[in-house]
Amino acid sequence: MRKIWRDVLIFSASAVSIPLVVLLLIRLTPKPPVAKMEHALAVLSEAGKNKADTYSRKLYNEAKIFYDSAMINWQKENKRFIYFRHYDRVIMFAELSAKKASEATDNSISTSSNLKIKLKEKIDTLNTLAAQIDELFNTYPLTSEIRNRISKGEILLKEAEIVYNKGLYFQANRKLTDCEYLLNESYEFASGNLKNYFKSYSVWKKWVDRTLNESKKNKDYSIIIDKFSRKCFVYLSGSKKYEFEAELGKNWVGDKRTKGDLATPEGMYKITGKFDGGKTKYYKALLLDYPNDEDRQKFRSEIEHGSLPASAKIGGLIEIHGNGGKGIDWTEGCIALTDKEMDLVFRIARVGTPVTIIGSMVDLKDAVEK
Amino acid sequence: MKNKVLMGLAAIAMVAFLSSCGKVPQEKIDATNAAIAAAQTAEAAVYVPAAFAAVQDSMKAINAAVEVQKSKLFKKFGPISLKLDATLALANKAAADAAVKKEEVKKEVETTMATVKATIEENTALMKKAPRGKEGAAVLEAMKTDMAAIEASVTEAQGLYDKGSFMDALNKIKAASDKANGINTELKDAIAKVSGKKPVVAPAAKPAVPAAKPAAKPAAKPAVKK
Numbered sequence: 001m002r003k004i005w006r007d008v009l010i011f012s013a014s015a016v017s018i019p020l021v022v023l024l025l026i027r028l029t030p031k032p033p034v035a036k037m038e039h040a041l042a043v044l045s046e047a048g049k050n051k052a053d054t055y056s057r058k059l060y061n062e063a064k065i066f067y068d069s070a071m072i073n074w075q076k077e078n079k080r081f082i083y084f085r086h087y088d089r090v091i092m093f094a095e096l097s098a099k100k101a102s103e104a105t106d107n108s109i110s111t112s113s114n115l116k117i118k119l120k121e122k123i124d125t126l127n128t129l130a131a132q133i134d135e136l137f138n139t140y141p142l143t144s145e146i147r148n149r150i151s152k153g154e155i156l157l158k159e160a161e162i163v164y165n166k167g168l169y170f171q172a173n174r175k176l177t178d179c180e181y182l183l184n185e186s187y188e189f190a191s192g193n194l195k196n197y198f199k200s201y202s203v204w205k206k207w208v209d210r211t212l213n214e215s216k217k218n219k220d221y222s223i224i225i226d227k228f229s230r231k232c233f234v235y236l237s238g239s240k241k242y243e244f245e246a247e248l249g250k251n252w253v254g255d256k257r258t259k260g261d262l263a264t265p266e267g268m269y270k271i272t273g274k275f276d277g278g279k280t281k282y283y284k285a286l287l288l289d290y291p292n293d294e295d296r297q298k299f300r301s302e303i304e305h306g307s308l309p310a311s312a313k314i315g316g317l318i319e320i321h322g323n324g325g326k327g328i329d330w331t332e333g334c335i336a337l338t339d340k341e342m343d344l345v346f347r348i349a350r351v352g353t354p355v356t357i358i359g360s361m362v363d364l365k366d367a368v369e370k
Numbered sequence: 371m372k373n374k375v376l377m378g379l380a381a382i383a384m385v386a387f388l389s390s391c392g393k394v395p396q397e398k399i400d401a402t403n404a405a406i407a408a409a410q411t412a413e414a415a416v417y418v419p420a421a422f423a424a425v426q427d428s429m430k431a432i433n434a435a436v437e438v439q440k441s442k443l444f445k446k447f448g449p450i451s452l453k454l455d456a457t458l459a460l461a462n463k464a465a466a467d468a469a470v471k472k473e474e475v476k477k478e479v480e481t482t483m484a485t486v487k488a489t490i491e492e493n494t495a496l497m498k499k500a501p502r503g504k505e506g507a508a509v510l511e512a513m514k515t516d517m518a519a520i521e522a523s524v525t526e527a528q529g530l531y532d533k534g535s536f537m538d539a540l541n542k543i544k545a546a547s548d549k550a551n552g553i554n555t556e557l558k559d560a561i562a563k564v565s566g567k568k569p570v571v572a573p574a575a576k577p578a579v580p581a582a583k584p585a586a587k588p589a590a591k592p593a594v595k596k
Binding site: 049154155 | 423427431433437441444510511512516520522544545548
């Protein structure tokens with residue numbers, strides 16, 4: 001009987017003490033930083049969703065490294081005996097990761113939204129520039145290299161817009177930087193060239209005034225060729241009577257310097273010969289006295305100063321002739337009109353009729369606005 | 371005394387059993403990691419970025435959950451095993467979706483490239499019909515340069531395509547397509563403007579004064595000098 005009571009007692013004691021021991025064991029187990037790690041992972045994931053890996057790479061990578069360090073330390077601690085585990089370093093790294101990831105999110109949102117605004121402005125500016133280039137220089141004789149740069153720049157601009165609309169701002173920025181370089185450089189070159197060209201405007205103006213005064217004084221015809229607007233004006237007694245489209249030498253910008261440079265000369269000339277029928281291959285032609293004394297002097301000076309090689313030859317046989325109306329500057333330096341217009345000019349012109357060829361009748365600002 | 375010892379041993383055995391009843395599902399972890407690596411190889415990060423990021427996040431959460439269980443006295447890996455199954459399926463789906471998307475992009479590049487080439491050919495033909503009046507020919511000259519740039523862009527896109535960079539190739543070919551279409555519209559508009567209209571002829575102006583004084587006797591036909 002006593003034995004039974006003793007067994008019951010032992011069993012009861014065990015039944016109570018074992019769960020107590022187990023509970024005690026559980027209670028004494030170090031608590032893993034679950035909440036901290038979950039928080040760190042959630043913040044890191046949020047940073048990833050906000051493209052921090054792209055727009056705040058440094059902070060995002062730091063956050064990732066801290067998170068990985070937390071995991072490594074956690075794994076290391078878990079290898080130790082359960083009651084010897086310490087999660088302090090895990091917590092520290094988890095907190096650092098969450099902090100950095102949060103900063104990365106803020107930074108990424110602000111960087112990408114600033115970039116979005118900045119790039120939109122850049123796209124608009126470059127579209128304006130491209131339109132301006134097209135408007136100003138579509139018919140201006142630019143080198144093929146510059147034309148290629150403009151075309152390439154415009155395609156890059158389209159590419160940039162496509163990737164911009166996909167939210168790939170860094171990629172768009174890279175393309176826009178290349179595009180900006182190409183378009184700006186082309187614009188600078190072309191506008192510099194144009195500005196340089198218009199430096200002679202005061203001289204051209206004097207020539208025009210003299211030509212018109214002469215026309216007025218002699219009550220006779222004078223012809224003025226405006227290269228920039230590609231116009232041929234016919235004046236009578238100082239008043240404009242006719243205006244035609246003119247086509248020039250392929251390389252019309254600037255004065256003619258040598259034979260074969262495809263430039264249309266600038267200066268005050270006179271008609272020295274009239275050819276029609278089989279005497280010209282351009283329907284009808286009015287020969288000018290190019291090169292005149294001034295042209296010869298300028299040519300010699302260039303040879304002496306070495307800006308032209310000693311072997312260079314001065315050009316000649318510059319005419320106003322027919323076969324025009326092609327819409328491009330195609331001559332080798334002459335001025336081409338349509339045959340119908342040439343009929344008229346041929347009829348009114350005589351040997352000795354002044355022909356003044358200038359860069360522009362108006363200054364650069366007005367010429368560009370026109 | 372013998373009973374006491376037996377009871378003690380039973381308690382220890384119970385604790386040991388409870389604390390070691392869960393085993394890390396390492397095989398599943400390895401399989402899931404391999405599936406994620408396969409998805410990465412299939413460029414899931416490029417073609418299905420959101421889905422791939424979700425898979426990566428899920429795997430990170432699983433790794434954390436494994437450590438949570440390892441930290442416990444009584445481990446339980448059952449729910450983790452289920453999550454691993456789900457993540458493995460997601461990774462496989464991401465890889466499959468990426469392959470589908472990649473194929474779609476590839477096809478789109480091929481289609482756009484064929485369209486651009488056709489547009490270039492059409493533009494070349496249209497250029498011959500385009501009006502060459504005032505400045506028309508000069509504009510056509512500028513267009514020719516644009517067309518050459520478009521062709522260069524198509525070649526670059528082809529290079530990217532050959533390298534398997536379909537997304538980059540698509541961006542490039544779309545830009546070329548836009549530009550080629552712009553030229554096409556411009557040319558068609560210019561042709562439509564002049565078709566049906568009489569060609570513009572400059573008004574036959576008459577000289578306001580009597581015919582000019584007789585010209586000097588023309589010299590011989592000028593030789594080409596310029």
